[in-house]
Amino acid sequence: MRCPLLYRFRVIDKLPEKPSAAATRGTVVHAVLERLFDAPAAERTAPRARAMVPGEWERLLAAKPELAELFQEEDGAPAPDRLAEWLTGAQTLVEQWFCWRIRPVWSPRSGSCSWRRSSSPG
Template structure:
């Protein structure tokens, strides 16, 4: 969930404009590598679809649609039966996905990929019981403007509201749960959503829940206002750094092990590449 990067689907490119809002995924991009943020948000460079990310999108769609059925009918067979139709819908909405299996003449890779999606859907039933859940919201787009003027936005997979009014925010992850030392960065996205809900509704969510379908783990966290105030301060500092980089055009690459997965090595100075001409006006600093 969150704003996706440019996808190379042939849509008419929008003119470059300064960033106007922040989502959890784009905040994570900037923290990982400011130049990656620039390539995705300002240059809107196309990126090739990946099997893992597309499988995640497909599984999310199935889990969202399953709740259309009456509670008693939310079964494993029903969920698995949704997969082919949701895959067809996804391909129609994003024609570039045909690239994923273009060289798969006998359909073996596609069959294996769909089987992996099935396993993830099946595992969800061991972690939560959809017959006992009635989500208040699914795939909920949220947006809030902070007092500072910073606009936060994102898409929450599921919002549950207890009869007592307590709110639980749930996010599905199709990968494996992080090691404990990395749990804090995993929770950043959830605290971001909690902050938006707090600012919108005046209610601090009672629980944040990450459901890891890849490993069968559920990570929960109960936030308090001080937590969310810390996240707000962090986001304001992040936004100030983004604003400065936008005005000066100074977007530094930050090399990490993740560089090997990046689609933009041809444009990255770390790999001998040259970024595209900067499409926004620069604000001179100094004499």
């Protein structure tokens, strides 16, 4: 927060703010993970979670059509490249959750992780 007045507007008065692309991405990723945990354990895979991202975005957009403005040009025209990049970012976050949660085996040569389920809880 840059100043006490901004704090008051956001925290105390709770004035509505225009949603950011980052906050919206977090909402979509959270929804994907919630829905993923409704599935049987064997079906909770990174590829499945990644594939769920566009559907969760569409579901959120149907509930809050004003979010479409996040991916429009200044003249109001759709910006499909911007949306595609944003969706890819959301899919990457979902995959990173799997790397973090399933105790990855990091491979410095490939620059990626492979997933190995831990036998210990947590």
